[in-house]
Amino acid sequence: xxxxxxxxxxxxxxxxxxxxxxxxxxxxxxxxxxxxxxxxxxxxxxxxxxxxxxxxxxxxxxxxxxxxxxxxxxxxxxxxxxxxxxxxxxxxxxxxxxxxxxxxxxxxxxxxxxxxxxxxxxxxxxxxxxxxxxxxxxxxxxxxxxxxxxxxxxxxxxxxxxxxxxxxxxxxxxxxxxxxxxxxxxxxxxxxxxxxxxxxxxxxxxxxxxxxxxxxxxxxxxxxxxxxxxxxxxxxxxxxxxxxxxxxxxxxxxxxxxxxxxxxxxxxxxxxxxxxxxxxxxxxxxxxxxxxxxxxxxxxxxxxxxxxxxxxxxxxxxxxxxxxxxxxxxxxxxxxxxxxxxxxxxxxxxxxxxxxxxxxxxxxxxxxxxxxxxxxxxxxxxxxxxxxxxxxxxxxxxxxxxxxxxxxxxxxxxxxxxxxxxxxxxxxxxxxxxxxxx
Amino acid sequence: xxxxxxxxxxxxxxxxxxxxxxxxxxxxxxxxxxxxxxxxxxxxxxxxxxxxxxxxxxxxxxxxxxxxxxxxxxxxxxxxxxxxxxxxxxxxxxxxxxxxxxxxxxxxxxxxxxxxxxxxxxxxxxxxxxxxxxxxxxxxxxxxxxxxxxxxxxxxxxxxxxxxxxxxxxxxxxxxxxxxxxxxxxxxxxxxxxxxxxxxxxxxxxxxxxxxxxxxxxxxxxxxxxxxxxxxxxxxxxxxxxxxxxxxxxxxxxxxxxxxxxxxxxxxxxxxxxxxxxxxxxxxxxxxxxxxx
Numbered sequence: 025x026x027x028x029x030x031x032x033x034x035x036x037x038x039x040x041x042x043x044x045x046x047x048x049x050x051x052x053x054x055x056x057x058x059x060x061x062x063x064x065x066x067x068x069x070x071x072x073x074x075x076x077x078x079x080x081x082x083x084x085x086x087x088x089x090x091x092x093x094x095x096x097x098x099x100x101x102x103x104x105x106x107x108x109x110x111x112x113x114x115x116x117x118x119x120x121x122x123x124x125x126x127x128x129x130x131x132x133x134x135x136x137x138x139x140x141x142x143x144x145x146x147x148x149x150x151x152x153x154x155x156x157x158x159x160x161x162x163x164x165x166x167x168x169x170x171x172x173x174x175x176x177x178x179x180x181x182x183x184x185x186x187x188x189x190x191x192x193x194x195x196x197x198x199x200x201x202x203x204x205x206x207x208x209x210x211x212x213x214x215x216x217x218x219x220x221x222x223x224x225x226x227x228x229x230x231x232x233x234x235x236x237x238x239x240x241x242x243x244x245x246x247x248x249x250x251x252x253x254x255x256x257x258x259x260x261x262x263x264x265x266x267x268x269x270x271x272x273x274x275x276x277x278x279x280x281x282x283x284x285x286x287x288x289x290x291x292x293x294x295x296x297x298x299x300x301x302x303x304x305x306x307x308x309x310x311x312x313x314x315x316x317x318x319x320x321x322x323x324x325x326x327x328x329x330x331x332x333x334x335x336x337x338x339x340x341x342x343x344x345x346x347x348x349x350x351x352x353x354x355x356x357x358x359x360x361x362x363x364x365x366x367x368x369x370x371x372x373x374x375x376x377x378x379x380x381x382x383x384x385x386x387x388x389x390x391x392x393x394x395x396x397x398x399x400x401x402x403x404x405x406x407x408x409x410x411x412x413x414x415x416x417x418x419x420x421x422x423x424x425x426x427x428x429x430x431x432x433x434x435x436x437x438x439x440x441x442x443x444x445x446x447x448x449x450x451x452x453x454x455x456x457x458x459x460x461x462x
Numbered sequence: 463x464x465x466x467x468x469x470x471x472x473x474x475x476x477x478x479x480x481x482x483x484x485x486x487x488x489x490x491x492x493x494x495x496x497x498x499x500x501x502x503x504x505x506x507x508x509x510x511x512x513x514x515x516x517x518x519x520x521x522x523x524x525x526x527x528x529x530x531x532x533x534x535x536x537x538x539x540x541x542x543x544x545x546x547x548x549x550x551x552x553x554x555x556x557x558x559x560x561x562x563x564x565x566x567x568x569x570x571x572x573x574x575x576x577x578x579x580x581x582x583x584x585x586x587x588x589x590x591x592x593x594x595x596x597x598x599x600x601x602x603x604x605x606x607x608x609x610x611x612x613x614x615x616x617x618x619x620x621x622x623x624x625x626x627x628x629x630x631x632x633x634x635x636x637x638x639x640x641x642x643x644x645x646x647x648x649x650x651x652x653x654x655x656x657x658x659x660x661x662x663x664x665x666x667x668x669x670x671x672x673x674x675x676x677x678x679x680x681x682x683x684x685x686x687x688x689x690x691x692x693x694x695x696x697x698x699x700x701x702x703x704x705x706x707x708x709x710x711x712x713x714x715x716x717x718x719x720x721x722x723x724x725x726x727x728x729x730x731x732x733x734x735x736x737x738x739x740x741x742x743x744x745x746x747x748x749x750x751x752x753x754x755x
Contacts, residue, residue, distance in 0.1 A: 071711075073712075073719065074543060101699065101700040102543070102544075102700070102711060103700075103711065104707070104710035104711040104712070104713055105710075105713055106694070106710045106713050107694055107707065107710055110694060110695065111694065111695055111698070114606050114695065115698055118610055118615055118616070118698075119615075120615060120616045120698040120699065297717075297718055297720070301520070301521060301524055301525070301720075302524075304521040304522065305521070305522055305523070305524055306522075316717055317717075320517075320521075320717065323517065323518070324517050324518045324520075324521035324522075325521060325522075326518055326521075326522065327522050
């Protein structure tokens with residue numbers, strides 16, 4: 025399986041380079057907003073399950089689109105994440121390209137395609153229809169890509185409907201059993217975890233083999249960081265000192281948490297899925313992970329009460345906009361695609377998204393009726409109001425995810441010191457900067 | 463005399479049989495075989511358990527717990543969500559066509575290389591071997607470009623052509639070595655009877671090597687059925703997709719739906735499993751039947 029994966033990514037890399045050459049010189053300059061308004065079909069792809077918040081909201085949006093455009097046939101196809109991830113460049117470079125599709129945000133995905141001229145520039149449309157005003161600045165970061173395909177500035181190539189952020193899930197029943205309150209500072213949080221350790225309960229469900237552990241380390245680093253540091257780390261504004269106070273605190277505290285028994289030693293080999301299941305089985309009282317679990321927990325946890333709170337004391341949290349709606353350059357119905365995006369940003373579609381366990385980007389909390397989902401969205405609005413989305417630690421460099429997983433695993437099983445881990449993760453980061461010429 | 467001679471031999475036989483039956487080594491072997499069997503079917507078993515478990519039961523009980531009641535919604539939902547019948551048909555028609563064409567092409571090639579003794583056949587074989595060893599990832603971009611040029615991108619025909627060639631490369635390699643050992647007496651006899659080259663092929667060579675061809679056919683079918691990467695790249699529209707590509711729909715960005723993935727895995731593997739069971743006898747016959755009779 026690992027070999028197979030490596031093969032796949034090698035193939036993808038090969039493709040990326042060859043397509044980069046092929047796509048050069050592509051891209052039309054005809055970007056009037058009426059282009060394709062008379063098209064009779066709208067081919068639409070996304071890869072969200074039909075029961076997920078996005079799936080439900082977007083189905084409704086398709087219905088509304090049909091009512092607004094009676095003569096147009098909507099050809100919706102549900103795709104696999106893997107298929108789009110592997111093939112987007114090839115598909116968008118062919119006549120089989122859809123008219124509008126969901127695509128991953130980030131430099132390696134939407135950024136790369138925009139650089140190759142495969143995506144339509146949405147800057148003008150976004151200003152005209154007010155999408156830019158609906159999104160705050162940290163959400164907009166992932167919609168804009170410059171000429172090198174690096175996010176944060178330049179033209180707008182996508183529009184997100186939802187957002188995601190990392191928060192703390194807790195088992196209310198276990199908190200009650202040991203008479204614990206929801207912590208509001210990091211100190212209180214530590215005391216809560218101490219109580220669990222004294223009672224022979226490992227407090228944190230952690231998946232060390234995948235993204236969760238590195239997000240905890242990043243969260244801890246963010247507790248000492250400000251927006252300028254995030255801009256430096258994610259958008260390469262200034263050079264980041266990996267031995268500076270932020271990451272040093274993150275790595276050392278993470279190590280401390282392992283030593284004190286907050287994080288089980290065996291969690292180095294646990295996958296994210298198993299972490300989620302162990303929390304939903306009630307084996308761990310606390311799990312620090314993303315809002316993408318929310319809808320699933322609402323449906324699946326029946327045996328105990330649970331709730332969420334933001335990581336205590338932090339103003340910055342890992343998180344970002346969700347995936348983007350993009351309009352391929354080869355779309356034959358661009359004007360219709362813009363109309364569809366506009367419908368997905370309408371308050372009622374946004375509210376529907378919120379009421380089904382998603383985090384809408386432009387929802388009015390008053391229109392969210394479900395109390396459980398209200399908690400999720402209120403927390404998000406708090407983060408968003410403080411401009412507190414700090415993206416994810418693995419974003420800055422290609423292949424950085426695996427570097428971070430290996431580094432944090434070293435911390436969990438005690439084979440590496442925090443200092444060694446920081447040096448280890450700094451190297452690929454700096455190499456990437458050199459590649460970009462920064 | 464005969465009586466006394468017979469008696470001791472009879473009493474000797476009985477304990478010998480008993481020893482054979484209670485020999486502890488036999489039990490150890492049996493236990494080891496059972497354990498091995500369990501290891502082999504464990505993944506299938508776990509998939510089956512989770513396929514009929516509701517997501518809530520999975521969340522509270524984990525992957526190894528037995529479902530408290532059978533839950534078929536996962537399978538039904540998945541079937542309707544990807545219109546699985548259509549995918550089954552796509553997979554069947556491509557696998558079947560590839561298997562037939564692949565075997566045909568292999569026979570023709572191997573007849574020329576193995577029996578016809580074409581000049582430079584060693585190099586042909588080396589070429590086919592190398593073609594076999596080439597990872598599909600390397601082929602993807604040229605194939606993508608070519609299929610786009612001839613208008614076969616996003617079409618089942620492209621998959622049929624590609625896999626016919628890929629499978630036939632292996633088939634040619636294998637069948638050539640079988641045909642090199644082909645009994646010359648039979649060929650000579652055909653020659654004496656005045657059969658031409660084509661007649662020798664259809665009336666002598668093919669019937670004699672039918673078990674081997676059966677094996678090739680079965681393998682080509684199952685291999686093509688299980689192919690994921692190239693169909694994923696070439697079959698863009700949902701209506702053209704094959705079973706393994708359709709299973710990929712369930713894989714999300716960060717989340718996976720374990721119970722539905724298990725359901726899909728179960729109904730995805732069943733057809734190939736059935737096919738294998740049906741043709742299993744062909745396989746064993748093909749392996750036991752050597753080239754020389």
